[in-house]
Amino acid sequence: MSDKADAAKRLAAARALELVRDGMRIGLGTGSTAAHFVALLGAQVGQGLRVIAVPTSERTREQALALSIPLSTLDETPELDLTIDGADEFDPALRLIKGGGAALLREKIVAAASARMIVVTDRSKQVDTLGRFPLPVEVDRFGLESTRRHVARLAADAGCSGTVAPRRAPDGHFLVTDGGHAILDCSFGAIPDPEKLARGLNAIPGVVEHGLFIGLAKAIIVADEQGVEVIGDIA
Ligand code: A5P
Numbered sequence: 001m002s003d004k005a006d007a008a009k010r011l012a013a014a015r016a017l018e019l020v021r022d023g024m025r026i027g028l029g030t031g032s033t034a035a036h037f038v039a040l041l042g043a044q045v046g047q048g049l050r051v052i053a054v055p056t057s058e059r060t061r062e063q064a065l066a067l068s069i070p071l072s073t074l075d076e077t078p079e080l081d082l083t084i085d086g087a088d089e090f091d092p093a094l095r096l097i098k099g100g101g102a103a104l105l106r107e108k109i110v111a112a113a114s115a116r117m118i119v120v121t122d123r124s125k126q127v128d129t130l131g132r133f134p135l136p137v138e139v140d141r142f143g144l145e146s147t148r149r150h151v152a153r154l155a156a157d158a159g160c161s162g163t164v165a166p167r168r169a170p171d172g173h174f175l176v177t178d179g180g181h182a183i184l185d186c187s188f189g190a191i192p193d194p195e196k197l198a199r200g201l202n203a204i205p206g207v208v209e210h211g212l213f214i215g216l217a218k219a220i221i222v223a224d225e226q227g228v229e230v231i232g233d234i235a
Pocket of ligand 1: 028029032033034085086087088097098099101103104107120146159
C-alpha cells in the first residue's frame with residue numbers, strides 16, 4: 001500500500017472518530033482502515049473515553065485488547081450504536097463489496113446489529129459498478145466443489161461471468177475464516193444487478209454469507225489527498 005493511500009485511510013478513520021460519543025456501543029471493523037480507527041479509538045480510551053466495543057474478527061479483537069478498549073460480544077451487547085468498518089469497493093448507491101480480509105460474516109452480523117454502519121475508505125475503492133474487486137463468498141467447507149459450481153451457475157443467471165475459486169492461505173491450503181469456513185473469490189469484473197445476485201447467493205445451500213453489503217452502510221467517509229468527503233447521511 002502506498003503512503004498516500006495509508007494517509008487517506010487514516011484521515012477517514014480520524015473523521016469517523018468524531019462520531020464517537022461517551023458511552024457508545026461500537027462495532028469495530030477489520031482491515032487496514034478499520035485498524036487506524038481502532039488505534040485512534042484506543043488513544044481516546046486511554047484518555048478517559050468510555051465505550052464498549054464488539055470486534056468483527058480475531059485480528060481486530062487482539063488489536064483492541066492490546067489497546068485496553070473494553071470488549072463485549074453480541075450475546076452480551078446485542079444492539080450497537082455505531083459500527084465503523086472498511087470496504088473493498090463501494091458504488092454510488094452505498095452498496096459495498098467486503099470480505100477481502102475474510103471477515104465478511106462477522107462484519108455483516110455486526111453491521112446488522114448496529115443502528116449506524118459508517119464506512120471508512122480511501123478513494124481507490126470508489127466504483128460506478130461493483131465487481132472490479134473479486135466478490136468473496138463464505139461457504140461451508142462441506143461440499144465445497146458442489147457449492148462452487150452452484151455459485152458459478154447462479155452468477156451466470158444473474159448476468160455475471162468469470163472465475164469462482166477457493167481462496168488459498170499463504171501455505172497453499174484453503175483459507176479458513178474465523179468461523180471455520182472457506183471463501184470463494186468470484187472474479188466477475190462487473191456485477192450488473194447486485195440485488196439479484198445477493199438474493200440468489202442467499203438461497204444456495206452451503207453459502208454461509210456473501211460480501212455484498214446492500215442497505216447496510218448509512219454513509220461512506222472517503223478520503224484522498226484533497227481531504228475528506230462524506231457520501232450519505234452521517235448524522
Ligand atoms: C475485511 O474482511 C474487509 O471487508 C475489509 O473491510 C476490507 O478488506 C477493507 O480493507 P482495507 O481497509 O485494508 O482496505
